[in-house]
Amino acid sequence: MPVITIASPKGGAGKSTTAVILATELAHAGAQVVLLDCDPNRSISLWASRAPLPPRIAFHADISESEIVRAIKRHDDDGQIVIVDLEGVASRLVSRAISQADLVLTPMRATTLDATIGVRALQLVAEEEEALGRSIRHAVAFTMTRAIKSKQHTAIEASLTEQGVDIIQPPLMERAAFSALFEFGGDLRTIPAQGRMDGAAENAAAFAQQVYMRLTEATQ
């Protein structure tokens, strides 16, 4: 059972949006997905309360530091993907969740502040790899990006690439449809049309496919 942990100590980086997009796209592609909402802001719970859950998605909320390892292990079934959405703070819950991850995704907006704080998650992964004696695949996912890249975005991307950080391409674009998921629940195929739905669906699917590819590589 591959475990994707979505971690960044920076709030508002797009963790929950990434989690919902990934869960719904991977489930649509045929995977059984379990979403674990470990964020006291309960963003995933809000999404889950808006509409019936899409097929093949289960969700559990209110998971504390002491329960996280057991909660991940409880869903330890073959052919199932567990997605852990964490709070945007530097807590022990994050360290524990990463210890059970096959893939750590660090969403960040293309701003210096997000990158500076988000990099702490990458440093934590490296430290845990050393402490646990196993490799933990990790990647950065840019979120809320614009069609035309800012200079800041280009510079941050170049700096991360230079340091050998894996960056998921395509990034998640700034789309009304993505934020509307939390207003209507469900997935991009069930919510009322918001702007260019085809573009949003295409972006989400391409992003999820790249994550899936990394996940299969990580579990080989």
Place this chain on the structure above:
Amino acid sequence: MTDQPAPFSIQLGALKKRDKEDSPRAVEKAVIAGEKHGFIDREPKRRGGRLPSPRTGQVHAKVLPHVAQEILEESRRTGKTQGVLLEEAWALYCAQKTR
């Protein structure tokens, strides 16, 4: 719209389980690694001892045993808390004393 074919498909067989150590010792190692980078305990702490009672402003029956029932009934009738009734009674007492 859910009938739309997925742009890619998941090979369930490719989603292989990878054993990850979850012993208390291994988890502790991860926690120590995290603390080096400021990932510390941020769980809300419960204070010890009895949980505080809700602040209802209610007068305990033992405080005014001979009139406790009457105060309770008056409180229910007026929709005021018993504490507010006592405040009003105290104001009346003070006003009477200064006359």
